Structures are given as structure tokens and as C-alpha cells.
Amino acid sequence: MIAIYPGSFDPITLGHIDIIERGAKLFDRVIVAVLSNPSKKPLFTVDKRIEQITECTQHIANVKVDSFVGLTVEYAKLHHAGVLLRGLRVLSDFEKELQMAHTNKTLNHDIETVFLATTKEYSFLSSSIVKEIAQFGGTIDHLVSENVAQDMYSKYQNQ
Template structure:
């Protein structure tokens, strides 16, 4: 079965990589789908995010990195995916993700959402936190892969 792991991944964190690695063990194929949302101000372009994810996941053979615009369920349908893979960190994530799963089910009865609880060492981690730490000059080396940390340091240095 094919699973879609959608998200903005701005930037991709070690928590995201954990979900990708674990999802790749559960599903025949995982498509990491980077959402292009023109109404959202992103630190990295879609192409930059895709390249970061590819570098971080080159050790995983059954994944594909792609991008999309629009509804996740429509993207899943095009790629014949039956599952949306989502990570959960805290209780507030569950409330939001459950609402989204129910909404997606009303749009496509064939799609299922599978939640993976984030491992405890990443339960606090979000892309927003990583950006804030990097913006103020803090170390993010323990939160993102080396290539992403370098990209972020360079991005904030140039601003």
C-alpha cells in the first residue's frame, strides 16, 4: 500500500525524519509530499525543501519526495495512495489531525489516516521552534540534519 506523508516541512526536522523512517517500515511506498501553499510565507522554497528531504532520506529506499498544490486527498487519489500518514506530538495535534482526518474522509471515502506517535525525544519539536531558535542564533544541530542546519544558518546569516 502507498502512503502519503504530506506537510510543509519548512524545515524538515528530525521528528519528520523519524516519522518517514517508521512509515517506510509499515508501507510498501511512502510519498513525502511537500505542500506548496502560496498564501503562507515559507523560509525555504518548495524545491529547497524537497532537496533537503531527499538528502535526509537517501538511506530509505521505498520513499519518493514530491510536491503538490491543492487538496491532499486529490493528490493521494492521483497517486493511488490509500493512506495519509500523520505524526502526533501532543494532545492538541490529535484534535487538529482528527478533525482533518474526518474532513478528508468526507472528501474521499477510500482514504484512511494513520497516526504515528512521535518518539518522546521529538515530542516538543516543530519547524516553527527550529526557525525561531535559528533566527536568534541558537544551535539547531540537535533538531535537524546537518544539511538542513547549514541551509538555515546560511539563510539567516543572509537576512
């Protein structure tokens, strides 16, 4: 079965990578789908995020990285995926994700959402937190992969 792991991944964190690695053990193929949302102002371009994720996941044979615009369920249908993979950190994530899962089900009855609880070491971690730490000169090497950390340090040094 094919699973789609959608998100903005701006930037991809070690928590995201944990979900990808664990999802890859459960599904035949995991497509990490970077959402291009024109209403948001991301730190990195979609192409740069795809490059970062590809490098971070090169050790996982059944992972593909792609991007999309529009509804996740339509993207899943296009790729014959039966599952949307989502990570949960805290209770507030569950409320939001459950609402989205129910909404997606109304759009496509064939799609299922599978939630994976984040390992406790990443339960606090979000892309927003990583950006804030990096913006103010803090160390993020323990929160993101080396390539992403270097990209972020360079990005904030030049701003």
C-alpha cells in the same frame, strides 16, 4: 500500500524524519509530499525543501519526495495512495489531525489516516521552534539534519 506523508516541512526536522523512517517500515512506499501553499511565506522554496528532504531520506529505499498544490486527498488519489500518514506530538495535534482526518474522509471515502506518535525525544519539536532558535543564533544541530542546519544558518546569516 502507498502512504502519503503531506506537510510543509519548512524545515524538515528530525521528528519528521523519524515518522518517515517508521512509516517506511509499515508501507510499501511513502511519498513525502511537500505542500505548496501560496498564502504562507515559507523560509525555503518548495524546490529547496524537496532537495533537503531527498538528502535526508536517501538511506530509505521506498521513500519518494514530491510536491503538490491543492487538496491532499486529490493528490493521494492521483498516486493511488490509500493512506495519509500523520505524526502526533501532543494532545492538541490530535484534535487538529482528527478533524482533518474526518474532513478528508468526507472528500474521499477510500482514504485512511494513520497516526504515528512521535518518539518522546521529538515530542516538543516543530519547524516553527527550529526557525525561531536559528533566527536568534541558537544551535539547531540536534533538531535537524546537518544539511538543513547549514541551509538555515546560511539563510539567517544573510538576513
